[in-house]
Amino acid sequence: MLVKVFESENMASALKKVKETLGPDALILSTRTIRKGGLGVLGKPILEVTAAVEPSGEAARSVGTTTPVAMREKKALASSRGGRRRPSFEDELSYDEIWAENRAAATQRAVPEATPRRDPREFDTLRGEIDELKSMMRGFINEARTPVSGSPGTAGDELAAAAPSRRRARSGANGTKGNEEGLDGLVALLRERGIDHEAAETIVRFACQRASDAQRRDPEVMRAIFADVIGDLIRVEAKPPAQKQQRRLALIGPTGVGKTTTIAKLAADHLLHGGKSVAMVTIDTFRIAAVEQLKVYGEIMNVPVEVVVSPKQMRGVLNRHRDKDLILIDTAGRSPRDETSLNELADILAPELGTENHLVLSAATRDEDLYGAVTRFGRVAIHNLIFTKIDECSQAGALFNVHLRHNFPIAYLTNGQRVPEDILVADSKKIARMIMG
Ligand SMILES: Nc1nc2c(ncn2[C@@H]2O[C@H](COP(=O)(O)OP(=O)(O)O)[C@@H](O)[C@H]2O)c(=O)[nH]1
Ligand SMILES: [Mg+2]
Incomplete structure (x- = not known):
């Protein structure tokens, strides 16, 4: 070199x-x-x-x-x-x-109007009914994930393979054939939104418990009830406790999903609206363009940008910026298929550093690719999800499928390329309404 x-x-x-x-x-x-x-x-x-x-x-x-x-x-x-x-x-x-x-x-948008506002979120009142819903849902999903013997496929395949037998097994308990056909129609309403079959069936069953017979026959009413059920099933990131301690957010995920752009949005949001001091760190043996991208944002916002290629350097940088309220860590350029680089990443983001690792996924990605990314990046402890490019996806159901399957809370959504405007703090009700269109 x-x-x-x-x-x-x-x-x-x-x-x-x-x-x-x-x-x-x-x-x-x-x-x-x-x-x-x-x-x-x-x-x-x-x-x-x-x-x-x-x-x-x-x-x-x-x-x-x-x-x-x-x-x-x-x-x-x-x-x-x-x-x-x-x-x-x-x-x-x-x-x-x-x-x-x-x-x-x-400069033109120094005080942007459409900026992310931190909605107060409720975490203290989880009704018993919702707990029950969630545990039933998880049980249902876990049951579906049990590998079907002789079928070497992915978790998605397993779900699909397990579905018909369970549907048959349950249909008797749920009454007449007519009822089942009615349920199938409702399942189809969810499938139109990109929700996978298993999740759709479960949502329908929960929704039917909340709907009268007349309501069940009205697709519009049922869509609204579905949104309620989905909202109850979505977990968003808990609001960090008010504390003086420095927060360290690391964004990991496939190349091109929007990690660097999201880092810049988060930095701007914390600077402009939270009055926080911020440093940005980027981990990789970078191509110059990748560093430039973050440096550009750093210079615009007057935020220091550090390049780190080893665990030792990471500790040094964190020590140097121990006075900052927030450290944003970008991990540009890692391919989920590159095992060595993922191991290195896991070494640098060592648990004792206390980083909150956010897996960034594009909502405009196919279900199987989303599941694959979660599995591969699982080498690094994942704490939260960020879904980007929700402006580009016609059906947001995939977002719900991957969230439900892996159960990581959602922290943010991004809905466009503009920095810093196009970012939203995750709100379960809003996400549910977005999924149901
Ligand atoms: N439409 C849309 N594009 C986005 C969004 N977030 C990022 N991008 C674009 O996605 C591309 C890759 O973003 P980048 O931050 O470089 O991705 P990284 O490789 O994960 O760091 C850029 O063209 C971004 O402007 C988003 O929410 N919506
Ligand atoms: Mg990047």
């Missing part, structure tokens, strides 16, 4: 130098501010960035491949897309351009 140290007046020009010298695949190992000019603390502050690149030749080859003409074309394309460009790094706009655009956008 070729390691080089760069000095510059600010992060923008330092990263530009790194990119020009080592190419876009460069890894940022550390950043720090030093003073130069022989005047001790009065010396001019200089930013020192240590960066490295694998000697594969790829980086070297890619340096200079973006011609001025190509850059101009990309700039034209970017400006034709309109003002509110995010630092998604899908094209090769320079750091300076992205930074300038984002700073302008951030």
Whole structure:
């Protein structure tokens, strides 16, 4: 690995130098501010960035491949897309351009109107009926998860395979064939929303206990009752107790689900509305674009960004920022199929650090991929779920299926690309209404 140290007046020009010298695949190992000019603390502050690149030749080859003409074309394309460009790094706009655009956008929306409000949530009154509902539901799901002998499939397959036999077994206890057909119609209303068969059947049975015969025949009324039942089954993150202790939120999850964007939204929310001091940490041997993305947000919000590649560095960074109210930890670039990198992640997010690990999942993902991600990222202790891209999913039932199956509380939802506006604190009733359309 070729390691080089760069000095510059600010992060923008330092990263530009790194990119020009080592190419876009460069890894940022550390950043720090030093003073130069022989005047001790009065010396001019200089930013020192240590960066490295694998000697594969790829980086070297890619340096200079973006011609001025190509850059101009990309700039034209970017400006034709309109003002509110995010630092998604899908094209090769320079750091300076992205930074300038984002700073302008951030200034314009310094006090955004549509910002997440922390709704007061109720956790103290769990009615006996709901407890019973939940335990029945869990029993039902666990029963369905028991592997069917000779069937090597996924948990989803097992559920599907177990369903018909249980339906047959239960139909006798539930009365006439006519009733069963009525129930099937109601199950279909839930299946339309992306809720899986087992969950749908259970919701219907609970809903029928709350509905009169006449109500059961009215799909609109039943949809509203379903929303109530679903709302009672959804668990959201408990409000953290009012305490002075620092909170450390780590976001883990597949690439591209929106972890970094959500980190920025959370940082902005805590800064603007909670008056909290925040530091952002990013764990990985990063490609420069990934670091830049977080640095851009860090510079806009004036929040320090640290890069950590080892458990030791993590402890050092947490110690350095022990005065902060909130540490947000991003884990860009981990593929759920990369076992080694998941083990490293688990090492860095060691339980004794007290991180609250949020698994970030895109609500616009198929059920099986969601279940797969939970299983693979289960190597790291998962405390909560965050569902992103709810604006992109036509049916939000998958969100409910994975939540119910794994029973991790939901902490936040995100519903768009805008930072910081598009984030919501999870509210079970609202999620239920969203699922039922
Ligand atoms: N539509 C939509 N896009 C989102 C949302 N959250 C993030 N994105 C976009 O998803 C892409 C990947 O986001 P990023 O934060 O880089 O994902 P990461 O790889 O998990 O860190 C970016 O283009 C984001 O703007 C969301 O709630 N809705
Ligand atoms: Mg990221």
